[in-house]
Amino acid sequence: MTATTARTLTGLSSTTADGVGASPRRPDGTLKATGEFAYSSDLWMEDMLWGATLRSPHPHARILGIDITGALKVPGVEAVLTHEDVPGAKRYGLEYRDQPVLAYGKVRYKGEPVAVVAADHPETARRAMERIRVDYEVLEPVGDARRAAHDPHCPLVHDEGGLPVREDYRQSGNRVRHQPIRTGGFTGAAGDTDRERRVLEELREQADAVVAAEYEVGMQDQAFLGPESGMAVPAEDGGVDLYIATQWLHVDQRQIAPALGLPEDKVRLTLAGVGGAFGAREDLSMQIHACMLALHTGKPVKFVYNREESFHGHVHRHPALMRFEHGARADGTLLYATLEIIVDGGAYASATPAVVGVASSLGIGPYEVPNVLVDAYGVYTTNPPCGAMRGFGAVQACFGYESQMDRLAEKLGLDPVELRIRNAMAQGSRIITGQEVDAPLPMAEMLRRARALPMPSERLERADPRTLPGGVSGTTRGEGVVRGVGYGVGLKNLCFSEGFDDYSTARVRLEAVAGEPVALVHTAAAEVGQGLVTVKGQIVRTELGVETVVVHPADTRVGSAGSSSASRQSYMTGGAVRQACAAVRAAVFALARGRGAVPEGTADADLSLTGGNLVSASAGVLAALADLLADGTVVEETREFHHRPTEMLDPTRGQGASHVQFGMCVHRAVVDVDTELGLVRVVALDAVQDVGRVLHPQQLAGQIQGGSTQGLGLALMEEIQVRDGEIVNPSFTDYLIPTILDTPPMRIDVLERPDPHAPYGLRGAGEPPTLSSTPAVVAAVRDATGRALARVPVRPEDILGIER
């Protein structure tokens, strides 16, 4: 990796080693490399039972009866539970409680949990499940998202009156949310279809070029490597302790406790090792089931999904149907844009309303467009449930608007990068919701930098077959191979949006241990691989000037940290740790003053904690921290950190400052395409990203390269294929994620233009690369082949122009 960095350093309060800006090793790295790190699937107790889940074989069916007597007779089986055994609330959900703990009445997707079993061996549990008899009356599946959005005669997935209706989401029929956005000439016509059409016709007449097209994004899977798993241990107080891989301990607790009929303090969660997340662990999987079985049997119960079950056990990225139209002047200046985007939420809402909020507000991308009409719909179907995945609604729209930019450039005879620069947003621009971008957004510069990155070397006449499309299969020696180059840029909101106060809590303790100052940092934030566990230590070192920092395991004994999603943990939990450190620092100053260690007239602003000492800017070292705390004094502070408030989008014109922060990444992809076989090799996938402030250069590069690779996967290979409501490829044999041979070396150019509103000026970094890499790769394939390619993932037959 080559990193060229435009640094705009803000002042640091300390220069302690391994602080903010350095790349210290991950504190969990060694244990992960030796195999000793305890993931949620590695837990083991002497008397534990294995849990297993019986799932619906139908996408849509009424449950007429469940008979568990045969299963209970299997030797080694200790419990078989159905919806009748759910002690408390029968339904749960992230923000909208529509999902049954265990199905009752009817099942709404293939793979929906119907019953759970606890037994002495996974095979015993499997055999018991074969002996559970469920009588179903099969119903017509609701598989077509467009029909679910618009056809009033479409069967309902959730019966009318079964769920509360959110007026502000414009819920009706199978619509989970409909969010319109109207700006410019469309503002006055909002809601009046005839007037809106007349406005559009007038705009078309003013445009020198109009491009209209439909696009489709397939259902992508997060495909974390560590499947859903965890262990519930019954406690003597009637409660339960759950060791679990999740993205947000407290939102799990908030959903589990009511289902168990227990107060939240009786449901205690500890984060077990998490084998990746990417959004798939935002929703519950086996959490309530394991707790129910543990409380029922009085024994620890462990669940570990296998890969096939994992494909049915978590939500996926929403597939999307999009219709775009853009009109522009001859010089490329955008005049108007319209978008209808329908995202298929599947059987249960999960994060669908929030995904619609992102897909609508960022639906046109980072471009100045004076007249915009957007309608974003999230719908119920009987397809697999969809929810959070890295990029969260912005990924789907980005593939569409970037494809449109390329089409428009071609139609106008303009360079695609120039067209983007001409319409680029910058600080001071307003996105289509009217929200001002009030932090640096150097989009035009980023595009120029991406264009200026060194190109990979030309393909050699006698190239190593491993470097060609088809790779080690040796399907070509270079004949029919054409190179293409493409660009993509994406805009992502960072932190939770639309009025959600996703605060984080941190507790920091400072004491002297064996004559050395030691800090302990305790949060409930989920380390899912991203490296927050490293960053927390860096912040404490920087703020408190101590080298030894112990990171306490994440659990619910400290306040909520919010979710490890929306690229928000460095911002939010980083912000909370920094604030708690500031409180500890102030307490240390007060302590030192009380002991006469600070000269009269010295202001707090002149004091700092550096290198294990209390230091005055004028008088130098005043005291060693270890001496100040030598009498056993413990300084401990807990702080909640909140980002600035945001607003809901209004339900008719979609206006409102709904987002906390914006992030951007620009990609340039270079591909070689075997135009005879439709095979693609990505030769280079280089990125320019502004992160405001780099906290850990090495981990940042890992986020950008990892996110870019997931976008490459969506561009070329990753799709959960659903036929009649059934996932037909629920395995790593049939659902392909990029291997090391599919992934090119990735050059990264990082900019640091601080966000004045954010801790350290940082900007969340995990998601933006996942947006822009997909359209960049597809644009490169278009450049090589001349094909329109309006659907991702691009399949070999799409490249060859073979009708399906």
Next chain:
Amino acid sequence: MRVSFNVNGADVTAEDVWPGESLLYVLRERLGLPGSKNACEQGECGSCTVYFDGVTACACMIAAGQAQGRRVRTVEGLSQGSERGGPRRLDDVQEAFVAAGAVQCGFCTPGLVVQAHDLVERTVGRGGPVPGDAEIREALAGNLCRCTGYGMIVDAVRLAAERRAASGSGA
């Protein structure tokens, strides 16, 4: 059934093994060696890679009974424990994975470490040159990673091989 074999230099016996169990299940659930990970159970992801009589293989694809009398080396057998309970001494490959940033969620790491260890042993370990990036990528093509985009994994393997070559030890 009863299965006896050698793991990381020690003779072990697992009792009451159900014939359908894999070597991976026996290692993880019966022998207290959960370092090898179960991510696909189809031999596609490489997370459970172990040495099986000196050759790398996916432990999920080996029936427990096939291990009878064989030698298995897992990720736990690559590092050396200190006798006084201090930190383990890492193998060059493990050390390089941590140093190069090749570890994020880490679920793929044990399998990749074993596979990369094999590559280093087969190349610089036998007096050969440090493998090039194309050779490293080919050797690791059977191991999936979802977090890193692989760049730092290639860096780590190259680093391990270079350190091994510099230390000059041939075995």
